[in-house]
């Protein structure tokens with residue numbers, strides 16, 4: 001009896017093996033993997049000497065929740081770009097096609113280097129048209145193999161289990177879109193914008209803005225902010241509800257047009273104007289920079305110097321920059337920020 005069942009089992013195994021070789025539909029689907037970690041397989045954004053119009057172009061705008069950005073160039077071509085100044089490993093790129101319930105795992109990235117960028121064909125235009133969705137169910141994309149997919153019908157995201165990816169994903173709570181801006185292309189001594197920002201400014205800013213976003217996504221920061229005594233433009237103490245609304249306005253800021261200032265430490269205003277001085281871009285990995293950064297963000301949502309959304313004020317020299325600054329210091333002491341001295345890719349920038 002026992003012998004027989006072993007034989008049956010062996011026969012079953014063999015027949016199974018045979019079937020799979022005949023029927024490609026039953027071979028397990030695997031997600032294709034790429035690396036964009038060298039000059040041989042990727043380019044670099046924000047390299048010294050990169051043209052200003054490219055560094056500051058609207059096409060370089062990215063969502064803070066998608067610093068690992070994939071975008072469709074045309075129906076068969078995509079661009080993968082890492083807007084963080086750190087290498088990202090073990091990420092999975094998800095493709096959502098209009099009308100499909102679940103995103104498709106388009107490919108895995110073993111490693112993309114800091115500021116790495118790569119234009120490539122969709123994997124399904126090549127040898128494999130079988131993919132897995134996020135439920136690990138097979139999806140056949142052969143209908144798109146030749147014609148591709150209209151750019152208007154696709155959207156992308158990334159996912160992964162590493163500590164860094166989880167932190168970068170947490171930034172999706174914020175509506176910030178980030179672009180770099182040369183506010184003063186010609187020498188105008190009457191304003192405080194730096195003449196001709198350079199690639200190093202942008203590289204450093206790219207880490208600074210991620211850490212600021214990480215500060216604002218944290219519930220600890222929201223709680224500290226709401227518990228802080230803060231006065232409005234008329235020096236009236238804000239209610240819990242008003243502070244909650246103000247904090248949400250900061251989270252929901254749609255645009256950060258990031259520039260570099262001189263003579264002053266920062267500039268902020270409506271329309272997404274956000275500038276900080278080079279000393280802030282130099283210090284943010286080791287020092288609380290909220291006194292400047294959060295002050296300017298206060299201006300971005302309409303608060304003046306009368307309000308302690310900008311400068312701390314009486315009673316007790318308190319305000320938004322104090323509450324957020326305390327959490328910033330805590331995060332520094334806990335080595336919690338996504339961008340650190342130890343993972344920033346270009347030692348000469350620091």
Ligand SMILES: [Zn+2]
Nearest residue numbers: 295299305310
């Ligand atoms: Zn100010």
